[in-house]
Amino acid sequence: MTTTETNFETAIQRIRSGEDHATVTEDLLGALAPQEKLQLLDGDLEFWPGLASMMLDGYNRIPIVHGRIDRVGIPGLRFSDGPRGVVMGASTAFPVSMARGATWDVDLEERIGRAIGAEMRAQGANFFGGVCINLPRHPAWGRVQETYGEDPIILGEFGAALVRGVQEHAMAVAKHYVLNSMENARFRVDVTVDDAALHEVYLAHFRRVVEEGVSAIMTSYNSVNGQWAGQNEPLMEGVLRKQWGFSGITVSDFIWGLRDASLSLHAGLDVEEPFRQQRAQYLGADLDSGRVGWSDVDRAARRILGTQLHFYAGRTSETPSTDVIVCVAHRELAREAAALSMVLLKNQDVDGSPVLPLQLEALSSLAVIGRLSDVANTGDHGSSDVRSPYVVTPLQGIRRAVGSSRVSIAHVADDDPIAAARAAAASDAAVVFVGYTADDEGEYIGSEIFSDPRLVALFPPANGAPEAARLAAAMAAPDADEPDIVGGSKTGGDRESLRLRSIDVEMIRAVAAANPRTVVAIVTAGAVMTEQWRSEVPAILLSWYSGLEGGNALADVLFGHVDASGRLPFSIPTSEDHLPAFDRNATTVRYDKWFGQRLLDRLGVEPAFPLGHGLSYTSFALSDATVSAVNGENFTASVSVTNSGRRDGRHVIQIYGCAVDAGDDFPTRVLLGFAPVTLTAAETRRVTIGSSIRPLQRWEPSLSAFTPASSRAIIEVASFAGDPEALSATIELPGTTIELSG
16 A cells, blocks of 8 residues: 555544544645645646647546645545536436426435436546536526526425435535526626525525535636625625535636635635636735635635545445446436426317327327427537437437337428428327427527636636647637537527527427327426417427437327326416516626516416426325424425326325415415325325425524514415415414524
8 A cells, every 4th residue: 555545545544433533634634735735726737728628629528636636645526517417428318407306206316316426436536516406596597407496495305315316426516606597697797685585595405405415515607796606705604604514615616716816715615626727826926925824725625625535434335337327227217207307288188088198009190290309409518418328319219119010100300380280180190399409598608708808817828838829729710619618609598588489389380280189399498488379289298308318208208108297396487577587698687586486476477387287197186184293494294195097197296385474575385395106096195295394484684594484384285386276284383593503
């Protein structure tokens, strides 16, 4: 055993044998030379070689390493991005996070996290930057696909589940802290927010993953109340550390995640990602001048070392072989998640029976229509893009499901309403695929970023670096595309509209007029306005960016092999006037409590589809609901669920709370808990759902604490927000102030 291995490994063994973690960490910190401590605080690659490789050779194909110190055996933070799966290599592309949120199944999400963790560990990474839990204040946000839904409870529980799964193999990083839900303006926008909205809404899910034991938090690009998030001391040292007791690592978002090396360190940012950039330039001189102190360096280094020691000391399983990557089990898991995510928004009877599921034995012909029907479309091409070895398209999945049966498939891929109508008229049923691609929404970095002097000033001097010249030449080439830094491209960004393309609407109307058994499948990550055409079609299925097995999963649902059981993790309004104002190029914006279903309730308008909505191929009835007394911040609701239909199916029970007489500044109804249940035909089962009263609490800035919004709350055991058939009970809310740690 070499000395390099001995220092870090000995520290791990000491912790495993029961020695005090803080003492062992301090001993390891004391073994480092001053320059080695500074090495912990940023990436290992020099800036210009790293940037050129990222832009010209491909983003995150291997781990991006921060703070590896061979002399003492510190492995460093070996970063792999997400959350669709492992960005490195050729890994399993799972459905996007928003689709997984539509399953309302945190156990499934934990299994996905375990699979992602195994695949990244097999490829040499230990630091997963893919727990994205930002709240999409407006559905036009370009990266809405990377998060789970519009509600803090959904975000917190799914984020916690992904953390649990991933951290069997790797340290998990939750992002982007905080108030990041604009794409085009993310490098310049200042988000202002009052304390009540911040704590009650936008911080709640980050608090939940901290409680779950997440290893790291990545800060966002935007500024919050006038201070860049990557150097915002009230958010990092105040909320994260003092209020929540977070002991893990804080890291910046890539390249432009901080604006002042020393200020960020003093404010509580531990690691600048991903290269040797501002800290490598300025920290040495700032330490000499006293602008920042070695105590700040030691504080960050202590957290970085302590988190790695805690993780490695607790990890007991063997490193998987590379055979785990895109293995059969992971492909099956991706297919299961995709099928369970699909939301049946509408399913009317035609000739006495619902359009879906399609009865394969009764079909002789099927029209498959639309530009997205045979496209590998798993999401944007940003930092979450997974380079899977294959993607099953909708057409491929349908053809495989049909197999050698007598059903003929008529395929029309062109934007040609006449040809589409002709194919539909000659078929027993038609499925029209509409929606979006990476051209329409996703992560975005345009070339204008590289002409913004405020951002370019954050780069170190090129000083004749050959990589800088190579990069400049590539960008200046006549056929140069927009830069591909951090996965960004000339496409994507925030959506300009929540409506479909006008040609998509023409295609839908032409097909529906030609064939009464028309299904519209929407490929998207967020809300799509359907008012132009919804009344003209009998069946609508939200099919998402559904991963490498998406086409097979779609066929599973279309043909009824799997129940349509996804539920909306957001609301869909009837008008964009019922959404918060959204300017994707804004430099300032104010966030409040009112968005999504909460805003619709406040306005008193009916949604097109409420939060939690989704139909099934069977029917369910709820009865005999009971609610326990509150224990701390939690309670349980129990209900009997009956599958009253003639086939097996899956339902999602949702628990909502309405604070009695809480006032106009508090939401009418908030989600408190949820649970899926699978039942055979005619089966009844008693289900208990754990729920939280946190969404029924009000933040009191004068106390820096939570208090109940009212003394009583009506609890609704429901199938969606505002369900008129919900079962209700009243609970008493504890009257004590809920103080946070510190």
